[in-house]
Amino acid sequence: MLGLQSALVSLLFILADGALEVDVASGGRRGVDESIPVIEIRGEGKPMSAAQIRHLEEISNGGPLDIxxxxxxxxxxxxxxxxxxxxxxxxxxxxxxxxxxxxxxxxxxxxxxxxxxxxxxxxxxxxxxxxxxxxxxxxxxxxxxxxxxxxxxxxxxxxxxxxxxxxxxxxxxxPYSEDGQFSFLDMNNDTRLDQNEVVGWLQRMKKEYGKSWKNEDIDNVSAAKYYIKYFDVNGDGKVEKREWLVVMRRDEDLMASRTDLSSKEKGRRRDPGVAWILDFNNDGVVSYKEVDEADELIEKGPTLLPIFKDEL
The missing domain is CATH 3.10.50.40 (Chitinase A; domain 3)
Structure with missing residues (x-):
C-alpha cells in the first residue's frame, strides 16, 4: 500500500479543458490560475536531426528564416x-x-x-x-x-x-537575351546544336554546378532527342540558331496568350535552358504534375512540332 501511495505522489491528472488539476497525493483542488502544467518530453529512439532542430527554431521565430x-x-x-x-x-x-x-x-x-x-x-x-x-x-x-x-x-x-x-x-x-541563351547552350560555338551537344551540356551542368532534373527518371539521351526534335524545323537532326530562335519566339507568344492559365498552375517558372521542354502546355510554368509525368511524356516525343507556314 505504501508503495502505491509513493507512486501516486508524482501522478497528476490534467483535464483536457484546463479547468481543474487534481493532486492525488494531497487530495486538494486548485483553480486554473494556480495550475501551470509542466510537460516533460523524454526522447525515445533517434535524436532529432540538425534540420529538424533548425525547423523548430524557424517556427519559434515566427516564420521561415530568410537571407x-x-x-x-x-x-x-x-x-x-x-x-x-x-x-x-x-x-x-x-x-x-x-x-x-x-x-x-x-x-x-x-x-x-x-x-x-x-x-x-x-x-x-x-x-x-x-x-x-x-x-x-x-x-x-x-x-x-x-x-x-x-x-x-x-x-x-x-x-x-x-x-x-x-x-x-x-x-x-x-542581361538575358535570346542570342545570349543560345550561345550559353552552344558549347562549341558552331551556331548549331545536336543531340550529343545537348547531352554534354546537361552533364556539364550537373558536374560543374549540381543542376539536375527534378524528376530523376528523366534520361539525358531521351531528353536531348526530344529537345532536338522540338526545335528542328527542317528535320535534319540539328538545330540551327535561326530555327531555335523562331521556335522560342513561338513559345513565348503562346505563354503570353495563356497568362490566365499560368496564374493557376503550381510549380516553377519555365527554365530557359534544356528544361524549357518540361513546360508541355506552354503556359510559362512547369507544374508539379508536368515534372512528375515528364519522363513518360519525353519518351513519347513532342506533340507540338516546329512546323511553320513560311520556311526558314
Missing part, C-alpha cells in the same frame, strides 16, 4: 541590375557561422551563372538579384536556403551550416 543582405558598396551608376535569367559573373569569399573561411574565388577566377536556373544555392541566387557591376554585398544564407548537390564549383560549400556568409563582388551583369 540577410548588407550592401557594403554600391556604384554611383548602375547600367543593369541583375534579375532572373541574366548571366552574372562574380567573386566571393564564403564563411561558416563561426567565421571560418571555407572557399573563395579570388586567385582562381570568378563564377559565372544564370540566375534563377538552379546553378547555385537558392539563398545566394536570391541575394545576387538587383546587384550591379562593381557592387559589393555581404549575403547571409540560412540553412533552409543553402542546400545544393555537391559539384565541382560548389564542392567546398558546406551543407550543414546554420548560416553561411558570402562576401560578394559583382564583376559583370549580362
Amino acid at each position: 540577410k543582405v548588407e550592401k557594403t558598396f554600391v556604384p554611383a551608376k548602375c547600367v543593369a541590375a541583375a534579375k532572373r535569367k541574366d548571366f552574372v559573373s562574380f567573386h566571393y569569399k564564403a564563411f561558416t557561422e563561426d567565421g571560418k573561411k571555407v572557399d573563395q574565388t579570388y586567385g582562381v577566377g570568378p563564377v559565372t551563372i544564370q540566375l534563377g536556373t538552379g546553378m547555385v544555392i537558392p539563398g545566394l541566387d536570391k541575394g545576387l538579384r538587383g546587384m550591379c557591376s562593381g557592387e559589393l554585398r555581404k549575403i547571409q544564407v540560412p540553412y533552409r536556403l543553402s542546400r545544393k548537390a555537391k559539384s565541382r564549383v560548389w564542392k567546398n560549400i558546406p551543407n550543414d551550416e546554420h548560416w553561411l556568409t558570402f562576401d560578394v563582388e559583382m564583376i559583370h551583369v549580362q
Whole structure:
C-alpha cells in the first residue's frame, strides 16, 4: 500500500479543458490560475536531426528564416541590375557561422551563372538579384536556403551550416537575351546544336554546378532527342540558331496568350535552358504534375512540332 501511495505522489491528472488539476497525493483542488502544467518530453529512439532542430527554431521565430543582405558598396551608376535569367559573373569569399573561411574565388577566377536556373544555392541566387557591376554585398544564407548537390564549383560549400556568409563582388551583369541563351547552350560555338551537344551540356551542368532534373527518371539521351526534335524545323537532326530562335519566339507568344492559365498552375517558372521542354502546355510554368509525368511524356516525343507556314 505504501508503495502505491509513493507512486501516486508524482501522478497528476490534467483535464483536457484546463479547468481543474487534481493532486492525488494531497487530495486538494486548485483553480486554473494556480495550475501551470509542466510537460516533460523524454526522447525515445533517434535524436532529432540538425534540420529538424533548425525547423523548430524557424517556427519559434515566427516564420521561415530568410537571407540577410548588407550592401557594403554600391556604384554611383548602375547600367543593369541583375534579375532572373541574366548571366552574372562574380567573386566571393564564403564563411561558416563561426567565421571560418571555407572557399573563395579570388586567385582562381570568378563564377559565372544564370540566375534563377538552379546553378547555385537558392539563398545566394536570391541575394545576387538587383546587384550591379562593381557592387559589393555581404549575403547571409540560412540553412533552409543553402542546400545544393555537391559539384565541382560548389564542392567546398558546406551543407550543414546554420548560416553561411558570402562576401560578394559583382564583376559583370549580362542581361538575358535570346542570342545570349543560345550561345550559353552552344558549347562549341558552331551556331548549331545536336543531340550529343545537348547531352554534354546537361552533364556539364550537373558536374560543374549540381543542376539536375527534378524528376530523376528523366534520361539525358531521351531528353536531348526530344529537345532536338522540338526545335528542328527542317528535320535534319540539328538545330540551327535561326530555327531555335523562331521556335522560342513561338513559345513565348503562346505563354503570353495563356497568362490566365499560368496564374493557376503550381510549380516553377519555365527554365530557359534544356528544361524549357518540361513546360508541355506552354503556359510559362512547369507544374508539379508536368515534372512528375515528364519522363513518360519525353519518351513519347513532342506533340507540338516546329512546323511553320513560311520556311526558314
